[in-house]
Every structure is written in C-alpha cells, then in structure tokens.
Amino acid sequence: MKGDEFLAHYGPAALVTGASSGIGDAFARELAERxxxxxxxxxxxxxxxxxxxxxxxxxxxxxxVCAADLADPAAADLIAKAADGMDIGLLVSNAxxxxxxxxxxxxPAHMTAxxxxxxxxHLQLTHRFxxxxxxxxxxxxxxxxxxxGLMGIPFSAAYAASxxxxxSLGESLWGELQPAGLDVLAVCPGSTDTEAHALQGxxxxxxxxxxxxxxxxxxxxxxxxxxxVYVVGEQNRAMFDVLLGMPRRAALLQMADNIRAALLPIExx
Ligand SMILES: NC(=O)c1ccc[n+]([C@@H]2O[C@H](COP(=O)([O-])OP(=O)(O)OC[C@H]3O[C@@H](n4cnc5c(N)ncnc54)[C@H](OP(=O)(O)O)[C@@H]3O)[C@@H](O)[C@H]2O)c1
Numbered sequence: 001m002k003g004d005e006f007l008a009h010y011g012p013a014a015l016v017t018g019a020s021s022g023i024g025d026a027f028a029r030e031l032a033e034r035x036x037x038x039x040x041x042x043x044x045x046x047x048x049x050x051x052x053x054x055x056x057x058x059x060x061x062x063x064x065v066c067a068a069d070l071a072d073p074a075a076a077d078l079i080a081k082a083a084d085g086m087d088i089g090l091l092v093s094n095a096x097x098x099x100x101x102x103x104x105x106x107x108p109a110h111m112t113a114x115x116x117x118x119x120x121x122h123l124q125l126t127h128r129f130x131x132x133x134x135x136x137x138x139x140x141x142x143x144x145x146x147x148x149g150l151m152g153i154p155f156s157a158a159y160a161a162s163x164x165x166x167x168s169l170g171e172s173l174w175g176e177l178q179p180a181g182l183d184v185l186a187v188c189p190g191s192t193d194t195e196a197h198a199l200q201g202x203x204x205x206x207x208x209x210x211x212x213x214x215x216x217x218x219x220x221x222x223x224x225x226x227x228x229v230y231v232v233g234e235q236n237r238a239m240f241d242v243l244l245g246m247p248r249r250a251a252l253l254q255m256a257d258n259i260r261a262a263l264l265p266i267e268x269x
Contacts, residue, residue, distance in 0.1 A: 001224070006034050009138050010090040010224070013037040013062075015083060015129065017070065017121065018095030020047035022194030023144060026213035027092050028055065028063075030221055037062040039083050042095060043069050070095050071113040076124035083129075089139035091129045093122045096144060098159040100200045101263065111158045118162035122169055133182055140183035140224045143170050147190045147236050150229075151244060154256035155263060163188075167229050174228030185227040187220045190236035206262075209235055 001009060014031045018024030020042035028038055032055040040048045045067035052063035066082035068075040096118040099106050122143050133139045148156055149163025170186025177184055191197075192211050197204040204210070216232050223230050231237045243251045 002222075003034075006221075007036060010140055011036045013039065013086045013088050014090035014092060015039045015041065015079070015086075015088050015125075016092040016094060017041040017079075017125070018144070019051065020044040022196060023189065023192060023213045023216050024092070024094040025051060026217035027094060027142075027221070030214070030217045031090070031092075032059040032061045032063070034221070035059065035061065036090065037064075037086070039064045039066060039079075039086060039088070041066045041068050041070075041079055041082075043067060070117045070121040073116060073120060073124065075121070076128055079125065080128045087136070088129055088132060089136060090142070091125060091133070091140070092142045092144070093125045094142070094144035095121060096162075098146075098148075098156065098196060098200050100156055100159070100202065102155060103157045106158060114158060115162060118159070119165045119169075122166060126169070126173060130177075134177075134180055137181045139181075140185065141170075141173060141177075142220060142224070143184075143186045145170065145186045145188050145229070147188045147231060147240055149186070149188060150231070150240050151248070152252060153259075154252060155259045171228040183224045183227060185220065185224055186229045187216070188229060188231045188236070189216045190231075190233055190239070192216050 014036045016024055016028045016038060019028045019040035028040055028051060032038060040052060040063060042048055048065040052065050055061060055063050064082060066079055068078045097114060099110060099114055126141055143166050145166035146163040148160040149167040153160035167186045170184055174184040191207050192213055194213055211233050219232050231240060
C-alpha cells in the first residue's frame, strides 16, 4: 500500500519509539515522507526535537516529541498522555537494545532494564493503544524484534529470549486482531547499520552484509500485511532457513563455536 491509500489506512498519526537513532529514526523519516503526523519517543530529547524540526520543515507534518525512559514501567502513562487527542493508526514499538557475551557476565540490573524496554514496553503500549486502534477498525502494530528471536542464540541469551517473546506476542496479536482489520508485524531485522553495535562493544567495521536502517524501515512498512513475523532481507531469510532446517543441537553448537571465536578478541581487549 502506497501514497494516499497508506495515509488513509494507517494515518493520520503514528507513534514511533526509539526514534532518536537507527531503525526508529528511519521509521520516523519514512512515515513523515508518507504524510503521517508523528509522536516520537526516546530518552534523548535533543535528538527527537531536531528530528521533529527537520521533518516538519521537509514534509509539513505535525511532530510531537515525548522524552521517556522505557525502562521505567511508568513511561507508558507518559506516552499515553502525550498521545492524547492524536488519532494513532500505526504503533511502531521499536525501542530496544542488546546485550552480548557470556550470560553470567551480564549485569542483572541491565538485563532487567532490557526486559522492560524490549518486552514490557511492547506489552504496555499495545495494551494502551489497542482500544483506539480497534475503534478505528484499521491500522497496524509494528513490534521491532530480531532474527535472534527465531531461535536461541548462544552468547546473546537474554536478548534472544526477549526477541522470542516479541515474536510470540506478535503472532498472538496477529491471530487476535486479523478479524478486527488490524495488521500486526513482528519485524525481524538482521545486522543493521546503527549505533546498537557500538553500544554492545562491537566494532561494526567487522560486520559484513549489514542492511541500512532505511531499507529495514521501508521494507517493513511495505510489508505490513506480511505478518505475523517478517524477516527483513533475502540474506537473513536464507541464513535462518538453513539454521532452522538443521537439527537444533547442531545449529546451537555451531553458532556457539562461531560466536565464541568472534567474542574472544573483544574479551581479551
Ligand atoms: N541494529 C541491528 O543490527 C538490529 C538487528 C535486529 C534488531 N534490532 C532491533 O531494532 C530496534 C532498534 O535498534 P537500533 O539498531 O536502531 O539501535 P539504536 O540505533 O541503538 O537505537 C535504539 C533506539 O532505542 C531507544 N532506546 C533504547 N533504550 C531506551 C530506553 N530505556 N527508553 C527509551 N528509548 C530507548 C534509543 O533512544 P535513546 O537512547 O535516546 O533513549 C534509540 O532511539 C531494537 O529493538 C533492536 O533490538 C536491531
């Protein structure tokens, strides 16, 4: 669905979390280009404000900014208040972050925050915004997941589990909401060129075949009807077709060996 049809079906307004960077920033830019008004959420208000100014000037859309920390369960109240009076037809619950390394080495408080941002926020925001979407009888929910949600990933245990949760939530809601005319898409990007890698201590110049955030956002928005779980990019689909076709134990051990070898230089530094 493109142009006026997209705007009429999913507009007039979209909520995008994690819009201060990476894939969320790309979702916001693409949606503004498609004429949707926006409510942008993240912690870094200065970045959101700059993006809002740019998008308003470039596309003449209304952009509202809400600085919120999604690790705080009370953030959903703040966001709902900021959305008051906006007709949100598209919820893009995208904010998230990863944790890599041996499970026992991760900080428990950081893991708890990750669960709230990567899982709790999806639950709370879908719960908050569904009544409005249902009363419209059209619209969509996008949950940014990851290919890491498609199976267990050694040395990314907590993150992969958070994304498996997201895929399951997406599938359940897809089944529940199809008859109501709402699209649900759990988007599974593979490696994408954003700040996420540096935040996890990974040198992104060592990563091959990364997609751009814009590609991920455009493909996701062009495939809102391809739910419940949408793996972004041919290469990622091919890789996981192979992994999911293998006996699970063999796939996990092979991945563990590969990742252990890649992590050793990081741990030694
Ligand atoms: N990059 C990849 O290779 C990749 C692959 C698969 C899936 N993903 C998923 O894609 C989504 C977006 O990640 P990205 O790659 O675009 O990373 P990114 O560039 O680091 O962006 C992450 C976004 O999430 C927001 N965020 C993080 N913690 C938050 C918190 N506590 N409260 C509010 N907002 C928070 C950040 O904003 P503030 O810091 O300003 O709060 C930022 O806008 C995530 O769900 C990630 O798991 C990424």
